[in-house]
Amino acid sequence: MKQSIDIEDLIKNPAKFAEISLDAKYMCTLMLSTWIQENAKKTQSAMGLIDAMTKQSREFLVLICKSMQEKKLLALLKDLVTHDPKYKDLLTEIVVSVKQSIKLNT
Numbered sequence: 001m002k003q004s005i006d007i008e009d010l011i012k013n014p015a016k017f018a019e020i021s022l023d024a025k026y027m028c029t030l031m032l033s034t035w036i037q038e039n040a041k042k043t044q045s046a047m048g049l050i051d052a053m054t055k056q057s058r059e060f061l062v063l064i065c066k067s068m069q070e071k072k073l074l075a076l077l078k079d080l081v082t083h084d085p086k087y088k089d090l091l092t093e094i095v096v097s098v099k100q101s102i103k104l105n106t
Contacts, residue, residue: 003021003023005024005031007031007032007035010028010049011035011045011046011048011049014051014052015052017052017053018052018056025056025060026060028053029053029060029063029064030063030067032046032050032053032064033063034067036064036068036076040072040075043075043076044079044083047079047084050064051084054087054090058093058094061090061094064076065077
């Protein structure tokens, strides 16, 4: 089933993220990454949606980060930690997990 995604609506109503299909969630993640890069001054308004996405799976946060240009990613990471210090620990956990995975696979 095809589902329409309105990123502006999801930013205003983050609870709707839980209601969309898995495919739509991945599309939303990529759309949000683009939106953040194009609207760097408004990143704070997307924090509720990022919280909702991360609550469902930290994979969505990883995908947002991997989809961004480095300079804009650094700005987002600073904004995330300012928004909620828990993101510092979460991002550290992600990095440690990836490093361990790399060690296991080599």
